[in-house]
Amino acid sequence: MQPEPARGRPGHNISMWGAPGSGKTTLLAALFIALARRNDDWKIIGSDPASSDYLIEKTNALSRGKVFPEASMTLERYHWTLIGPAPRRSGFWGRKAKPGPPTRIGISMIDAPGGLFGTGRRPAGAPSGVAAAADGAGDPRRQELLDNLEQSRGIVFLFDPIREFTLGDAFDHMHAPLTRLAERMLAAGEFLDGKLPHHIAVCVTKFDDPRVLETAEKRRLLTTDIDDPHGVPRVTSEDAKELFRELCQVSASGNADMVLNALDQFFHADRIRFFATSSIGFYIDRRTKMFDWDDFQNMLPGEADEDSRIRGQLHPINVVEPMLWLGQRLAAIRPATEVS
Numbered sequence: 628m629q630p631e632p633a634r635g636r637p638g639h640n641i642s643m644w645g646a647p648g649s650g651k652t653t654l655l656a657a658l659f660i661a662l663a664r665r666n667d668d669w670k671i672i673g674s675d676p677a678s679s680d681y682l683i684e685k686t687n688a689l690s691r692g693k694v695f696p697e698a699s700m701t702l703e704r705y706h707w708t709l710i711g712p713a714p715r716r717s718g719f720w721g722r723k724a725k726p727g728p729p730t731r732i733g734i735s736m737i738d739a740p741g742g743l744f745g746t747g748r749r750p751a752g753a754p755s756g757v758a759a760a761a762d763g764a765g766d767p768r769r770q771e772l773l774d775n776l777e778q779s780r781g782i783v784f785l786f787d788p789i790r791e792f793t794l795g796d797a798f799d800h801m802h803a804p805l806t807r808l809a810e811r812m813l814a815a816g817e818f819l820d821g822k823l824p825h826h827i828a829v830c831v832t833k834f835d836d837p838r839v840l841e842t843a844e845k846r847r848l849l850t851t852d853i854d855d856p857h858g859v860p861r862v863t864s865e866d867a868k869e870l871f872r873e874l875c876q877v878s879a880s881g882n883a884d885m886v887l888n889a890l891d892q893f894f895h896a897d898r899i900r901f902f903a904t905s906s907i908g909f910y911i912d913r914r915t916k917m918f919d920w921d922d923f924q925n926m927l928p929g930e931a932d933e934d935s936r937i938r939g940q941l942h943p944i945n946v947v948e949p950m951l952w953l954g955q956r957l958a959a960i961r962p963a964t965e966v967s
């Protein structure tokens with residue numbers, strides 16, 4: 628009897644890429660809730676016990692404990708399968724086609740501490756050994772991260788507008804790994820048409836923050852989905868690039884526009900898609916069940932050295948969509964053995 632391939636490791640590797648604190652781990656933690664809040668048949672299932680444990684623990688911490696994940700210290704790899712409705716098929720001569728098997732998209736997700744995306748150089752004046760130990764160029768985790776980026780064909784790239792506004796280091800966390808990745812792909816003969824072979828979902832995170840929402844409002848980029856019972860404002864993928872561009876204007880270092888240029892230079896235009904994302908979403912009053920412009924903040928900033936917390940229920944925005952877009956695009960170009 629043939630071994631059952633669907634039980635194996637999913638074949639599409641997707642890496643998370645973003646500066647420290649940009650929201651990578653929270654986005655993964657919100658994935659289960661994001662799927663559960665959708666009105667369709669997509670679900671996420673762990674492909675091994677550790678990956679299921681992660682989904683259970685992180686979902687509980689966010690939705691019951693109302694706490695954000697701790698800053699990541701290690702490189703974590705999770706194996707999940709997204710299972711969704713069967714692709715639509717048309718029958719012959721107007722007859723109804725029999726429903727096919729459900730769509731299955733296997734993803735291996737790599738979540739690393741954001742510091743590993745930095746240049747790995749010690750900040751000027753720092754005592755020797757300090758940064759090098761935590762974040763140094765010789766750190767074996769940095770090599771592992773690059774190996775993963777090289778093997779993956781999908782990237783979820785997180786741009787944190789709040790961090791960019793205060794620290795302005797998104798480009799610093801992009802250019803070193805991008806340069807090294809390009810060097811490796813060139814050597815491997817995978818840079819033939821002058822671009823990387825990866826698909827990249829660019830997520831502008833923390834869309835629920837008033838500063839981000841107001842920027843989108845001022846630029847008239849907001850819309851509401853007619854099917855959304857809560858009337859939550861959103862930015863479509865078509866307009867999310869404009870939001871990114873607008874947020875670049877307030878970068879503390881003035882370097883954020885180089886992130887946008889680097890994306891255009893290194894990735895095929897039809898392999899980049901922008902998303903305005905919030906893992907926690909807006910606060911929705913449980914009585915009115917409607918978005919309220921006068922009371923929408925779902926993040927409770929911590930006092931003094933307390934951590935920030937989540938105020939109400941989670942209503943993730945554009946958390947599933949980047950994963951589904953990447954999964955479907957990768958399954959279309961490179962069907963994995965496990966994808967039926």
Ligand SMILES: Nc1nc2c(ncn2[C@@H]2O[C@H](COP(=O)(O)OP(=O)(O)OP(=O)(O)O)[C@@H](O)[C@H]2O)c(=O)[nH]1
Binds near residue numbers: 742833834907
């Ligand atoms: N407003 C808002 N804040 C968020 C959201 N997601 C994360 N945050 C904030 O960002 C912080 C960092 O989030 P993480 O998910 O740990 O970020 P990370 O990219 O995994 O960070 P490292 O593991 O250190 O690289 C959280 O503690 C929250 O304060 C969001 O959807 N909205």
Ligand SMILES: [Mg+2]
Binds near residue numbers: 651697699738740741
């Ligand atoms: Mg993390």
